[in-house]
Amino acid sequence: MIHFLILQRTLVRVFFLRHAGFLGVIAYLAFGFMRASDHEAIMEAALISPFLLAGFVAIWMLYALRAVSFVRKTLSAPELTFLQTLRLLSGPRRWLVWAGVFWNVLGPVIGYAAWTVSVGIKRGATGPVVVIIASVLVLWLAAVGATDWRLHRPQPEPLRLPTRRFVLPYWLFFPAYLARHRPLILTLTKVVSCLLLTGVCRLYPTDDYDERLLLIGLILSVITHAGLCQQFGAFETRNLLLLRNMPFSNWQRLGLYALTYALLWLPEALILARNWPGHDWPGHEWPGGLSLLFGVLLWLTGLAWLLALHTLVYNRPDDVDWWFRRVFAGVIVGTILTMFGVPVWVWLLTGLAVVSFSGRRAYGSN
Amino acid sequence: MLQLANLSKAYAGRTVISVPDLILPSGIHWFRGINGSGKTTLFRTVAGLLPFAGQVWLDHQYEVTKTPVDYRMRVNYAEAEPLYPDFLSARDLARFVGKAKQAPPGQTEALADQLGMTGYWQQPVSTYSSGMLKKTALLLAFLGDPRVILLDEPFTTIDDVAGAVLLTLIQEARQRDVLFLLASHQDISLSGLTITATWRVQDGVLQ
Numbered sequence: 407m408i409h410f411l412i413l414q415r416t417l418v419r420v421f422f423l424r425h426a427g428f429l430g431v432i433a434y435l436a437f438g439f440m441r442a443s444d445h446e447a448i449m450e451a452a453l454i455s456p457f458l459l460a461g462f463v464a465i466w467m468l469y470a471l472r473a474v475s476f477v478r479k480t481l482s483a484p485e486l487t488f489l490q491t492l493r494l495l496s497g498p499r500r501w502l503v504w505a506g507v508f509w510n511v512l513g514p515v516i517g518y519a520a521w522t523v524s525v526g527i528k529r530g531a532t533g534p535v536v537v538i539i540a541s542v543l544v545l546w547l548a549a550v551g552a553t554d555w556r557l558h559r560p561q562p563e564p565l566r567l568p569t570r571r572f573v574l575p576y577w578l579f580f581p582a583y584l585a586r587h588r589p590l591i592l593t594l595t596k597v598v599s600c601l602l603l604t605g606v607c608r609l610y611p612t613d614d615y616d617e618r619l620l621l622i623g624l625i626l627s628v629i630t631h632a633g634l635c636q637q638f639g640a641f642e643t644r645n646l647l648l649l650r651n652m653p654f655s656n657w658q659r660l661g662l663y664a665l666t667y668a669l670l671w672l673p674e675a676l677i678l679a680r681n682w683p684g685h686d687w688p689g690h691e692w693p694g695g696l697s698l699l700f701g702v703l704l705w706l707t708g709l710a711w712l713l714a715l716h717t718l719v720y721n722r723p724d725d726v727d728w729w730f731r732r733v734f735a736g737v738i739v740g741t742i743l744t745m746f747g748v749p750v751w752v753w754l755l756t757g758l759a760v761v762s763f764s765g766r767r768a769y770g771s772n
Numbered sequence: 773m774l775q776l777a778n779l780s781k782a783y784a785g786r787t788v789i790s791v792p793d794l795i796l797p798s799g800i801h802w803f804r805g806i807n808g809s810g811k812t813t814l815f816r817t818v819a820g821l822l823p824f825a826g827q828v829w830l831d832h833q834y835e836v837t838k839t840p841v842d843y844r845m846r847v848n849y850a851e852a853e854p855l856y857p858d859f860l861s862a863r864d865l866a867r868f869v870g871k872a873k874q875a876p877p878g879q880t881e882a883l884a885d886q887l888g889m890t891g892y893w894q895q896p897v898s899t900y901s902s903g904m905l906k907k908t909a910l911l912l913a914f915l916g917d918p919r920v921i922l923l924d925e926p927f928t929t930i931d932d933v934a935g936a937v938l939l940t941l942i943q944e945a946r947q948r949d950v951l952f953l954l955a956s957h958q959d960i961s962l963s964g965l966t967i968t969a970t971w972r973v974q975d976g977v978l979q
Contacts, residue, residue, distance in 0.1 A: 570894070573867045579857060586859050645857045648865075648912065650821040652872040653845035 409492060410506050416486055417477050418510045424476070426730045427632025428594065429514070434626070434737070449522045453531040462522070463541045466515045470545040472590050473511045477549075478556040479587075493557055500557075504550040512549065516542060577665035579646070580638050588637060595634055599627040600677045607681035610696070617700060621744045621753065624704055625737060627674060628711045632733050634670065635712065636726065639719035656765050660713065667712045675705050703750045710757030717761055720768035773797050774818070774920055774951060779826035781817050788813045789976045791826070796951060799968025800942070803955040810976040811955040812852060815922045818953070819849035830919060845873060850913035852924035852955070854905050858898035862889060862908040865897075866915065873916030883911045886937050902929045910934075914941055921945065922953045927963075939963055 422429070436445070452458040481489060492500060509516065519542045526535040574582060584592040606623030609615065642649055654662070684695045715733065722728045740753075779791040789810035805811050817824045820836045820843065828836045834843040856865060862884070870880045884890050887907045897905060906929045913921055927935055942952060942965060954960060961967055972979045 570861070574860060574864045576868050579860065582859055583857055641857070645855055647816075647821060647851065647855070648849070648869065651819050651844055651847070651849050652869065653841045653843075654872065655841050 409495065409503050413489075413503065413507050414510070416489065417480055418507060420480065421473065421476055421511055423726050423730070424636070425472075425633060427629060427636070427733060428591075428598070430632075430734060430737075431598065431626055431630050445521070446525055449525045450529065452522065453526050453529060453534045459534055459537065462538075466519065466541065466545060468594070469515050470512060470549055472594065473508070474549045474552050475590055477507070477511065477553050481553070481556055482560055490557070490560060500554060501550055504553050505546070508546055508549045508553075512542075512546060515545070576662055577669065580641060580666050581669055583641050583645075584634070584637070591633055591637070595630055596673055599630040600673055602627045602630065603674055603677045604681050607678065607683055610683040617696060617750065618744050618747065620696065620700075620704055621750060622741060624708050625740045625744065628708050628715070629733065629737050631670070631712055632715060632730070635715040635719055636729065638666075638716060660717075660761060660765055663713060663716055664709065667709055667716070671705070671709050671712060674708060678705060700750060703754055707750055707754040707757055710754055710761060714757050714760040714764065717764035717768050721764060773831055774953075775827075775829040775832070776818070777827045777829070779817065779824060779828065781813055781822060781824040787976055789817065789973075791978055794978060796953070797968065798949050798951050800946070800952040800954060800960075800965055802960050802967050802970045803953060803973055804957070804970065805955075805973035809973040811973050812924055813976075814973065814978075815849065815924050815953065815955060818920075819847060819922055820844050821849070845916065846919040847922070848873070848913045848916065848918040848920070849922045850906075850909040850924060850926060852928070853902075854909035856897045856905070856908070859896050861896055862893040862900075862904075862911065865908060866893070866911055869912045870915045873918075875915045876917075879915060880911075883914055883941075886941070887911055887934060888937070903931060903934070906930050907934055910938060910941075914945070918945075918950060920951045920953070922955075924955045925957070926954060927956060927958050927960075939965065 448458075452462050480486060492503070495503070519538050523535050523538055526532075526538065602623055606619050610619055678701055682696070682698075682701050684698055684701065718732065719729055744753075774796040776791045776794040776796075778793070779789070780787055781789045791814070803811050803814070813822070816822045818828055818836075820840060828843075830843055830846055833839075834846060836843045836847075866880045866884065869875075881890075884893050887910065889904070889907055889911065892900070892904065893908075897908065900908070906926075910923070910926060910930075913923060926938060930938065946952070946966075
């Protein structure tokens with residue numbers, strides 16, 4: 407029991423804290439915009455369409471992959487070396503402990519699968535129900551097996567890349583870290599963020615929408631990056647402590663961060679350019695559309711708020727809970743204010759004001 | 773000269789280091805103390821790595837929070853147990869720090885050569901031993917034109933040859949009147965360096 411409780415605190419709790427931003431957006435979309443009856447309609451469709459059912463399983467698999475990758479990586483962290491003592495437990499007992507851990511970590515998947523199964527039983531769809539139960543069981547057991555395997559091989563040989571001839575500039579440090587150590591979170595963040603922006607851009611011409619739709623899409627897209635901002639802060643606190651000793655002014659520091667975030671935020675610019683519902687956009691001319699200037703302001707506002715999230719991380723680098731609470735409150739307040747028609751330029755200026763104020767608090771005055 | 777006034781650093785309400793008033797004239801100052809006594813926190817605070825209460829003045833002109841850019845340009849620091857992103861090389865880090873600290877042309881390469889790092893400094897730090905990591909930290913601490921260099925446990929993990937090179941670097945810097953703060957469990961007085969003062973850190977208090 408004590409082993410399970412320790413793993414609960416060191417792995418399960420940390421997993422949900424680290425992914426609170428991403429899971430929050432998913433929950434917001436899945437249970438904010440959609441009603442229970444909408445979910446059941448999709449589940450019924452999946453029960454009669456193997457293709458849609460495969461889509462369900464694929465999404466669950468992606469989640470499980472992320473969960474296993476996180477747990478395996480966390481097990482190798484220097485501060486958790488003591489968890490290696492789990493090897494002293496007997497095999498069945500160890501598997502039982504891991505099964506308990508993954509029952510919790512895979513909770514969202516297991517819960518949604520159970521709901522789908524209950525709908526399937528009501529509809530008498532025995533075949534798809536068996537497939538769902540088997541899929542979840544396989545994911546659960548695979549997660550347990552992969553984690554136990556890592557416990558026995560705690561420090562795998564890292565991938566050796568050829569020696570670089572060029573010097574890596576600072577603004578590429580964090581993107582390089584993400585690509586090397588957090589590829590899944592980077593990919594998922596960018597895919598979800600780009601899909602959100604594509605969705606609102608394509609939804610806009612279908613009804614009598616206005617700029618607020620794009621702004622709500624932007625809020626969700628920015629908040630999807632909450633995990634990346636948190637990772638950025640953790641990366642520099644842990645691996646680049648010397649940064650605080652560098653003779654940079656606040657504006658120099660923010661300039662360097664702006665370069666990094668502009669690079670990370672670049673795919674969204676391409677997505678907006680490709681799908682922009684504009685009245686003055688080549689190939690997308692449409693009298694009821696949005697101006698190109700609004701599009702540019704929208705992208706810059708996203709960049710400003712990413713920087714704002716970043717500076718907020720530095721105000722309390724050791725208090726992830728504090729930061730995520732404010733991020734969630736910000737999403738709710740931001741959505742309400744947008745509904746009341748706060749324009750994009752106000753959001754841009756507010757974001758820059760937060761960057762300036764919070765940046766001064768984080769890095770000191772000059 | 774370095775002056776600390778009403779310096780206090782606390783973690784979660786517990787004071788880790790407290791220095792009411794301290795003047796460190798030019799020279800080599802040796803800080804001793806058992807593990808957890810507050811040496812590293814003191815060094816990190818003076819280097820501007822941690823927020824704190826109080827003031828730290830350099831040459832009566834530069835204060836760590838009031839003139840952070842000028843202060844940090846002149847105060848360098850080497851960690852006891854340095855940790856860097858594993859995909860970066862010592863060269864990446866040295867170029868980044870060298871540019872920020874306005875290192876003169878050729879200084880980075882010359883230091884890397886002196887410390888015997890040129891054979892591996894293009895390799896990612898994930899391939900380094902603890903001694904190689906320590907040499908990287910020492911190289912970074914001598915970049916630019918510092919007035920103060922803080923070295924936390926500089927002699928641990930490095931080999932005899934690197935230790936001798938480090939002593940030479942310190943002596944050369946002393947000729948330029950650089951102030952050194954050294955934290956070490958080893959007896960530095962045996963190294964041949966002229967120690968200006970020895971300070972004992974105990975329970976977060978300097979004696």
